[in-house]
Amino acid sequence: MKILKDRYQRTINYLRISVTDRCNLRCQYCMPEEGIPLIAHGDILRYEEIHRLVRVYAQTGISKVRVTGGEPLVRKGIVDFIAELSAIPGINDLSMTTNGVLLKDFARSLKTAGLKRINISLDTLNPDTFLSITRRDKFHDVWAGIKEALRVGFCPVKLNVVTIKGENEKEVLDFARLTLEFPLVVRFIEYMPAGESSWTPDLVYPNSHIKKEIQSLGELTPVNDEENNGPAVRYRLNNALGEIGFINPISNHFCHSCNRIRLTADGHLRTCLLNDEEMDLKPFLRNGCDDEKLKEILLQALGTKPKQHQIKEAHFKKCQRTMSAIGG
């Protein structure tokens, strides 16, 4: 198997693909009420273009793929797309990040299509707060989607909780208690300066505070499981069915071990979530370039992957693209 390295000798094996910039929620910190100017349909990569890229990049060392968006489940034909992705030689980990609104209807067919793991974004357990954060009254649909994902046997099912001061930090213990009752992996993610968000440093609720709060429920035992190691620092409460994870991009970034690149919905290769530098693959894909050229562009892009994000630097500029277009 090939090993792909960037200029800082980090192994790059993980591609996150945004299949659409469309979304059926309007989370306050992600998109404005009226939505964002949408990428024209013709500029969105076709499924066959994405499949080709994954096939080529799997030959360079990419072995993990996550499908995200926008909301991936709103794109037509997503199940067949997943089935074809899962058949690509060399891709041994295929996952999806979804808001869960449509998951109840899709969970079983996604599982059958070969999706291995699923992450569901959910920032509150209170239907009214859900409406206020997402501007859509869909809490019960998401909860039904989570239960269906467990029922059809996805394992792990992870819940991604972005905590924002003054918004949902009061629910930390409720989320932690969920892991006592359900085999869910609840991950607290620090709020990041991306896209439409009105991010300021004082809105970040540091995970160190959350961890302390959760320790009031009992001891947190570290979980070390090499196989599922990502950026989350993981723990388990005594007798819990699930786990608690902390993803600390702000307070304790993990750039030194970053193994990711991203493909935006309009075909740009992006090597850092929080840096707007991108390489546009679409003209090459659409002008009949050969596979070697696509590999060459990947190597070129990796040459620009920053050592780390610059959030704490005075010159840091918030990303211009919204998370929905980058693929959060």
Ligand code: SAM
């Ligand atoms: N629609 C899918 C979903 O909701 O999971 C996938 C796309 S969404 C952009 C992916 C994740 O990015 C969500 O968990 C969302 O909460 C997160 N996100 C969006 N803006 C963020 C920000 N400024 N900081 C941290 N996470 C953010």
